[in-house]
Amino acid sequence: MTDSSQLLFFFSALGAFNGLLLSVYFAVNAKKKIFSNYFLSLLLLVLSVRVIKSVFFYFNPNLSNIYIQIGLSALILIGPFLYLFLKSNSENQKSNWGIHILPFLIGICVVGTFYSYVDHRIIWIKWIVKAIYWQWFIYIVVSFKYIQPILKKVKIKDSIKKIDIWHLSIYTGTFCIWLAYYIAAYTSYIVGALSFTFILYLMGLLLLFKNSKTSTFFQEKEKYKNKEIDNDTIAHIAENLSILVKKELYLKPNFSLEEAAKEMNVSKHVLSQYLNVMLGKSFTNLINEYRIEKAKELLEIESNLTVEGIGYDSGFSSKSTFFSTFKKITGKTPNEYQKMSLK
Incomplete structure (x- = not known):
C-alpha cells in the first residue's frame, strides 16, 4: 500500500472508528438518559457499520461476501433511526419505534437468508441495494417536516437554539452521506466513507463548543428552573394581559416591559418568565x-x-x-x- 493509499485508508477508517465510539458514548455514558439519544446512538452505529464495509472492500476487493452483505443490510435502518431521532426530539409523545424498525429488520434478514449476497450478487446490486437506498431517501424526505420549522426560523432571521443547529447538522449530514454513496458510481466508492469522517468531525466540533456543564447533548438550559410561577399569578397575568390588549396599550411606540409589568402589578422578571415559559415568546x-x-x-x-x-x-x-x-x-x-x- 502506497503512502497516499495509507493516508486515504486512515482518514476513511477514522470516521467509522470514531462513529462507533460516539455510538457507545451516547448509549452508555450519557449524564442524562434521554431516550432520543439511543436513536442517535443506533444511527451512528449503522452508519459506522456501512462505512467500515466500504473501507475494507475498497482496499480489499476480495473481502468475504458475508461482510459485504452485513454492511449493505445496515443501510436499511439508517433512515428509520434518523426519523425516530428527530421525531422523539420534536414531539412529546413516545415514538412507536417498532413499526419503523421491526418490519425492515425482519425483511432484510429474510431476504438475506433466501437470497444471500454470496449466491445472488446480481440481484443485490440491481434490486435490493437500490430499494434500500430509496427507502433511506424516503425517510430523509419524511424527516424533513421536523427540520422545516428550523429552516423557517433561518429564513425570517429568527433566533435558533443550539439544539436546532444540532438537529439540522445531523439531518444534513445523513443526507450528504446518502448522496455521497448514491453517486459513488460516478465519483469514487470511498467518497461515502470520507464524507462520513468529515461530517462526524463537524458534529464533534458542535459537541465541543457546547458547555457540558449547562446541558447534555444540546438540551437547552432550563432558564427558569426552580423559579416556577404559582397558579394564582399565572391566572392574574393572563387576565391582565387580555385587558392590556383591549386597552391597546401596545400602540404606544415606546411601550416597555416595565410599563406592562406595572400595569399588571407584577415584577418585570415574573412577566418575562410568564411570556417565555407559558407563551414561548419574548415581550418584544x-x-x-x-x-x-x-x-x-x-x-x-x-x-x-x-x-x-x-x-x-x-x-x-x-x-x-x-x-x-x-x-x-x-x-x-x-x-x-x-x-x-x-x-
Whole structure:
C-alpha cells in the first residue's frame, strides 16, 4: 500500500472508528438518559457499520461476501433511526419505534437468508441495494417536516437554539452521506466513507463548543428552573394581559416591559418568565405580533392613510421597523398584503 493509499485508508477508517465510539458514548455514558439519544446512538452505529464495509472492500476487493452483505443490510435502518431521532426530539409523545424498525429488520434478514449476497450478487446490486437506498431517501424526505420549522426560523432571521443547529447538522449530514454513496458510481466508492469522517468531525466540533456543564447533548438550559410561577399569578397575568390588549396599550411606540409589568402589578422578571415559559415568546415579539394584527386590520379597510402612516398608527416608531417586522411575521410586505386583501 502506497503512502497516499495509507493516508486515504486512515482518514476513511477514522470516521467509522470514531462513529462507533460516539455510538457507545451516547448509549452508555450519557449524564442524562434521554431516550432520543439511543436513536442517535443506533444511527451512528449503522452508519459506522456501512462505512467500515466500504473501507475494507475498497482496499480489499476480495473481502468475504458475508461482510459485504452485513454492511449493505445496515443501510436499511439508517433512515428509520434518523426519523425516530428527530421525531422523539420534536414531539412529546413516545415514538412507536417498532413499526419503523421491526418490519425492515425482519425483511432484510429474510431476504438475506433466501437470497444471500454470496449466491445472488446480481440481484443485490440491481434490486435490493437500490430499494434500500430509496427507502433511506424516503425517510430523509419524511424527516424533513421536523427540520422545516428550523429552516423557517433561518429564513425570517429568527433566533435558533443550539439544539436546532444540532438537529439540522445531523439531518444534513445523513443526507450528504446518502448522496455521497448514491453517486459513488460516478465519483469514487470511498467518497461515502470520507464524507462520513468529515461530517462526524463537524458534529464533534458542535459537541465541543457546547458547555457540558449547562446541558447534555444540546438540551437547552432550563432558564427558569426552580423559579416556577404559582397558579394564582399565572391566572392574574393572563387576565391582565387580555385587558392590556383591549386597552391597546401596545400602540404606544415606546411601550416597555416595565410599563406592562406595572400595569399588571407584577415584577418585570415574573412577566418575562410568564411570556417565555407559558407563551414561548419574548415581550418584544408579543407586542410586535399585536401591532401587526392591528396593522392588518387597518390595511384591510379603505382609508386615506398611507402604508407608512398605518405603521405609525400601529405602534411602530419607524417605517423600516414596521416593514421588516411585517414581512417577518406575515411573509409579505404591507403593500403586498394590502393589495391582496382589497381585491
